[in-house]
Amino acid sequence: MRILTSIIAVTFTSIATESVNAQHYHKAEQNPYSLVYEGAISENVIGKVNIHPVTYTLNGIDIVANVYTPANYTASKQYPAVVVAHPNGGVKEQTAGLYAQRLAEAGFITLVADASYQGGSGGKPRHTDKPQFRTEDIHGMADFMTTYPGVDQNRLGILGICAGGGYTLKAVQSDKRFKAVATLSMFNSGEVRRNGFQNSQLNSIQERLQQATAARTQERVEGKISYVGVASITDEEIAKTSTDLYREGYEYYYRTHAHPNSTFLYTMSSLMDLMTWDATDGIELINQPLLMIAGSKADTKYMTDEAFSKVSNAENKELFLIDGATHIQTYWKAEYVEQAVNKLVKFYQSKFKS
Template identity: 40%
Template sequence: MQHVTFPTDDRRILAGDVYLPEGSDENGSYPAIAVAHPGGAVKEQAAGLYASRLAERGFIALAFDASYQGESGGEPRFMEDPYARVEDVRAAVDYLQSLDHVDAERIGALGMCAGGGYAVNATMTDHRIKALTTVSMFNTGSSFRRGWFGLDPDSAFVATLEQAAKQRTAEAQGAETFLAPYVPTEVDEIAIRDLRDAHEYYLTERAQHPNAQNKFVFARSASKIAGFDAFHLVEDLLTQPLLIVAGSEASTLWYSTELYSRARSNKKLLLVQGSAHMDLYDVPEYMNKAIAEIASFFTEHLVG
């Protein structure tokens, strides 16, 4: 694994880890995968784990920290900007294409959770990405507008935007920036399973990392997330082969089924039976099934 940095179009510097196949030849030509991490995560967690497993199967894989997060640049820190994150995926492709031992015509993208939505949006208009996989897909804009289960009325998010507007005004007048928690800091037995699992994954020894600090800039992030839709124009613009991997028990499954129903390209939906959202991040029983299918998919469409 090699630690690297590379720029975005608007000159933020992103930090990434490049995972290389064992015994790879610098004079060789390899297929490559850009791996986008979940919201609130960093490259050292699930994205890095998937990147390393893909490298074991002969791919060069780049896991990178999103703008404003982890070791990547951008101010204010901890902002969740969907538009910047889509551009981050394109910047990762830029970097992979710059490597002599990457075949520029054989680059794919893999996005996890919110990173899945961002990877979908980037792939729609970046045809350098030849194949796309999502894992535990999450559309941040839809969640903001429609709620965790997609059942909230469209008007429910207006109150949040009003709160964000008041907070931004206060901050512009000197108030301290409000940093909201990304996942619940406390959970009980009646909490949604995926949220209990998120707490365990990010806030315990299971996968806790000092660069994933479980916070985001509320006012500025909310105004950017509210109008974002990862699937806008997906019926018309997504033409690349698509593999959607989701847990059969995930409360976020509806994002994956919505994408599957709308996409018109060569597509496949893999339901990993018994898995919830976070199980696909690192639980071997479920993750191994996902990795095997993903490696086969990228081999078919990037190697041939």
């Protein structure tokens, strides 16, 4: 596995996919909206769910996003709405788009946007991954949706997937425009960047903070950007990866649901912010209804359990486990997606009753 620790520039190239079963491989170039999930919209048809690529500006950065409108959408009517925050390294065309489309099929106007500095959105250095930017992205999605034709501001919800779930838990502490909050396979980026996955790097915290500090100095003094993460990976390396999260994650992002805007890289200097941040800090400020969904076999489930136990002031809270599912399987596997979507629809509908 090639781990990048100091790079001035990165050239992204396609990764071989010959060994992947074709029926599970979705190519971005085969869809006019570059969507890579199964059952993705390929054209807008009158009377059905439609997709609308949009761009808006947030703090001087151009954000690219997709709005999904329900069947027979009419701007003069009022609809419940949900914004979807994508995983680390993910983009709007992958699992976040899948859930946005499925929720639109259930009657919601939905929005999924690429994070600032990531995907198709603007911002430099590229692949900056700082928590304050990701939470601000969520506030920006609320800004956009509260002015979108047909959105009922009193029925706005949010779904955060993986790291998007962790950032969601932080954003909704202060943003009360979100009336109902849900997470799927929540990933606490601060905890993992600080302690390592499953607390595997507790002995190197100070060393990694020193590396992040040096990387920031390098950015300022030399204009060079250091990256950390996986630039590419072979099938053999994937097979040898011991944790479900990363093995299945590499398969998802680099093989079966690869997208040219998606990457496992992030700037090393981002660790200065990530390692001092935690999704559960201030979690007692959440007073909205909260639903947290995780796979029963997910090796990330401990993060959902930790966060859920700390929620003390939510109007009500519920933990829903998808039996047999791993973290990444909740992104794409039809039977697990179906269970999650059905639960989400019932949750939002019950909380949006006037």
